[in-house]
Amino acid sequence: MKQSLRLGHVAGIPVGAHWSTLMIVLLIGGVLATTVLPQAVRDQPPARYWMIAAAASIMFLGSLLGHELAHAIVARRRGVPVKSITLWLLGGVTEFAGETKTPKDEFQVSVAGPLVSLLLSGVFYLAVVFLNGPALIVAAVRWLALMNAVLAVFNMLPGAPLDGGRVLHAALWRMHGDRVRADRAAAKAGQVLGMALIGLGGMELILLAWTGGLWMMLIGWFLASAARSEGLVRAAHEGLKGRRVRDVMTTSPDVAPAWQDIDDFIAIVALRSRQTVFPVVDFGGHSAGVLSLDALTAIPPAQRHDRRVATVARPLPPGHLLSPDDDATRILEPSPVVGELMAVVAEAGHVVGMVTTADLTRTLQQAVLRTTSLHQDAERTDDTQQDHPGQPLHDPGA
Numbered sequence: 001m002k003q004s005l006r007l008g009h010v011a012g013i014p015v016g017a018h019w020s021t022l023m024i025v026l027l028i029g030g031v032l033a034t035t036v037l038p039q040a041v042r043d044q045p046p047a048r049y050w051m052i053a054a055a056a057s058i059m060f061l062g063s064l065l066g067h068e069l070a071h072a073i074v075a076r077r078r079g080v081p082v083k084s085i086t087l088w089l090l091g092g093v094t095e096f097a098g099e100t101k102t103p104k105d106e107f108q109v110s111v112a113g114p115l116v117s118l119l120l121s122g123v124f125y126l127a128v129v130f131l132n133g134p135a136l137i138v139a140a141v142r143w144l145a146l147m148n149a150v151l152a153v154f155n156m157l158p159g160a161p162l163d164g165g166r167v168l169h170a171a172l173w174r175m176h177g178d179r180v181r182a183d184r185a186a187a188k189a190g191q192v193l194g195m196a197l198i199g200l201g202g203m204e205l206i207l208l209a210w211t212g213g214l215w216m217m218l219i220g221w222f223l224a225s226a227a228r229s230e231g232l233v234r235a236a237h238e239g240l241k242g243r244r245v246r247d248v249m250t251t252s253p254d255v256a257p258a259w260q261d262i263d264d265f266i267a268i269v270a271l272r273s274r275q276t277v278f279p280v281v282d283f284g285g286h287s288a289g290v291l292s293l294d295a296l297t298a299i300p301p302a303q304r305h306d307r308r309v310a311t312v313a314r315p316l317p318p319g320h321l322l323s324p325d326d327d328a329t330r331i332l333e334p335s336p337v338v339g340e341l342m343a344v345v346a347e348a349g350h351v352v353g354m355v356t357t358a359d360l361t362r363t364l365q366q367a368v369l370r371t372t373s374l375h376q377d378a379e380r381t382d383d384t385q386q387d388h389p390g391q392p393l394h395d396p397g398a
């Protein structure tokens with residue numbers, strides 16, 4: 001998640017906020033100032049409600065941060081480097097640069113956050129009981145106690161990517177000794193949980209006309225889609241494990257010479273190729289960007305004859321130029337893709353292949369077939385053969 005606002009470092013960890021954090025502050029502040037606080041203590045000047053509400057929503061963000069810091073600090077103690085903590089619309093995200101190595105580590109990292117929320121809830125509750133402050137402040141602190149308790153309980157719901165989903169994952173991992181199987185189960189549980197929240201939120205919205213139902217639907221939708229994509233990424237990692245980029249790539253794809261007139265490129269290559277994206281090469285055959293059919297169709301026909309491929313090509317995003325011998329999981333490193341293109345493959349500086357989303361899908365499906373096939377050994381001889389769509393069209397004179 002991108003940090004729009006850097007808040008500084010806590011315990012050496014960069015802490016920031018996504019712009020959508022502003023929406024929770026406004027939402028929570030608004031609900032507190034117009035509903036919660038006026039219901040608790042009546043007939044106060046509006047400015048006083050808003051001031052206390054603002055302070056309470058900042059304290060709430062602090063509570064979220066405490067929850068995430070607990071995850072981060074325990075993770076670091078267990079040897080998992082922490083990249084950053086970012087607050088956003090639906091809470092906080094801690095990004096790690098690695099994974100926990102044992103179910104026990106995963107369990108400890110996951111429960112640390114909800115435990116801190118529970119602890120904060122207890123502290124706020126004690127403050128309500130024992131401190132004798134103005135009624136409005138007591139009401140705000142009581143609300144903070146409640147919210148932290150809700151945070152602890154909600155996060156322990158058993159579905160990835162919630163903390164409870166990680167705990168479930170750790171338990172299954174330990175029980176069966178099979179991390180991949182636990183991945184699948186936790187992701188599935190997250191999807192089911194997400195759908196259940198969407199359903200509950202919808203019912204609340206229809207039967208009780210509570211806008212809280214909308215909020216629950218939003219969280220459910222986020223959960224379900226995050227669980228789904230997490231499951232996909234895990235499955236992809238598993239399917240690519242032990243394979244090289246050359247096992248996945250399309251070899252000798254049609255390429256776009258940077259110096260060619262667009263007119264010529266369309267006639268010679270684009271109209272005959274079965275590709276939708278083309279690695280762009282310079283005179284020496286080195287990678288010089290990416291050209292997509294999308295970009296070509298956007299050029300007015302009148303301009304096609306006086307422009308060259310280089311002027312429409314997009315630069316290849318960093319990290320997308322791979323070598324055939326690279327580990328195939330590098331294809332999955334998150335970064336923007338151009339159309340279907342996931343990577344350009346070059347050997348000794350020359351473009352020799354490319355990896356598209358279709359290549360990835362095919363490889364993953366083959367991986368599934370391979371593990372379930374009864375004739376594994378017979379099939380393995382064909383592993384390195386790649387059938388690529390269309391014939392290479394390098395002939396500039398055609």
Ligand SMILES: [Zn+2]
Nearest residue numbers: 113114155163
């Ligand atoms: Zn958490």
